[in-house]
Amino acid sequence: MRLLFRCCLTALLLVSSVQHGFAQASFTVLDQAQDSGGGVVQPDATQPADSVRPDAPPPPCGTQQLTIASMGWPSAAVLAEIHARLLRIHFACDTQVIPGDLTATTSSMGSSGQPAVAPEMWVGRVADVWNPAVQAQMVRPATNTYASQVFEGWFMPDYLAATNPGLANAAGLKAALPGVAGGGKVRFVTCPVDWACSVINRNLIKALGLEGLVDIVVPANRFEMDTLIGEAVSKQQPVLFYYWQPNAILNQFSFKPIDLGAYDAEALKCLAQISCPSPKPSSFAPETVVIALADRVFTETPMIAGYFQRASLPLKEMDALLAQLNEAGATPQSVADRFVAERQDIWKSWVGTGPP
Known part of the structure; x- marks a missing residue:
């Protein structure tokens, strides 16, 4: 044939x-x-x-x-x-x-x-x-x-997702976070300061109105980043964090992604700048x-x-x-x-x- x-x-x-x-x-x-x-x-x-x-x-x-x-x-x-x-x-x-x-x-x-x-x-x-x-x-x-x-995003442990359904998407974070840590701030593990995602995460937190609700933890390197996440999970602590795929750590622990909403190219351009005067929400770029x-x-x-x-x-x-x-x-x-x-x-x- x-x-x-x-x-x-x-x-x-x-x-x-x-x-x-x-x-x-x-x-x-x-x-x-x-x-x-x-x-x-x-x-x-x-x-x-x-x-x-x-x-x-x-x-x-x-x-x-x-x-x-x-x-x-x-x-x-x-x-x-x-x-x-x-x-x-x-x-x-x-x-x-x-x-x-x-x-x-x-x-x-x-x-x-x-x-x-x-x-x-x-x-x-x-x-x-x-x-x-x-x-x-x-x-x-x-x-x-x-x-x-889409290979980058925000995640949380499954035990946190199970008891706090409002954390499932970015739009619900502002309302749900106050009840997560007894009125205190929830730790957000971002990436090392010299990574581009560090700037994006900080501006995205501002865009979502979460500045008074999360404590941004900046690791010195990838090893410390993984250690911080692993320690929080082992102690069943409430924690949110940035991570990327494909990656072994997202399989080794039971993590759930947070829906960051639609991708907005113009919004992300601003989020990627150290000085972003009017940050607006966006998912990470595909x-x-x-x-x-x-x-x-x-x-x-x-x-x-x-x-x-x-x-x-x-x-x-x-x-x-x-x-x-x-x-x-x-x-x-x-x-x-x-x-x-x-x-x-x-x-x-x-x-x-x-x-x-």
Whole structure:
């Protein structure tokens, strides 16, 4: 059967420039990778040579080795190992996981088509390299790496959420907080002073009218930040805090997100400034994180492109994988082995046939 492949969608990606200095990235998405069809047709020695179909499809993974970039942070490393295993098992791909980082990997994919896959590409942070690569038709996004595109937020322990439903969203914090700590202030653990989120959190507290209701605790570093949160939870104390995903700590403890409302780009621009004269509420900015594929993956191995178009992972699942990675002796490889063995409920749809 002839594999048909058609491109049909142009998507415009607008990436926020507030917190990370992101640029706008415009890219073309091929939203269909036709991956129905069988294996390679073998010649029949009993038939004349001209009876063999000349349009027999190649193997699902093609004839080249499929290289997958493992970036220098845990979630990307785990994803690279997971995809390498699933492609080997279900598509007989010759896969190789190679080291990478955002800028170098994007540049290499844009110039040589290698590596073939970058499972966690934060395109807004390398828009100046990503955009030309897309325009040159060397690289394309397959799908979002994670089901959610908002990676920062405010959280609280589940025991606090269970007894104080008014804390579930930002709009209710002002009314609910006075009853949480017996009339006293509730601690809010923000991020270190030299992080951009420290300024945003302080201004957002002002915007929500919480200045007299929370005691802002500024940790010196990431380690102290985690220690402060962990100590409060171990003592069952009321505490609110800023954090980001994917992250192991959000799985290790039972935390609930606080709904910060809609994202307002103009409001967040002000919130990100040390001097914000009229702060207004906003959620944190969404970021576009995609599974990036070399263009040839779409054109030469559409079945593999189809696999990646289905391979979006819920953030909470990556939180759980990172918690496993923190266990004694764990490696990205061992975590990937466990995921493949135990989480067919997630990856089964990735390896299925048909368009995503």
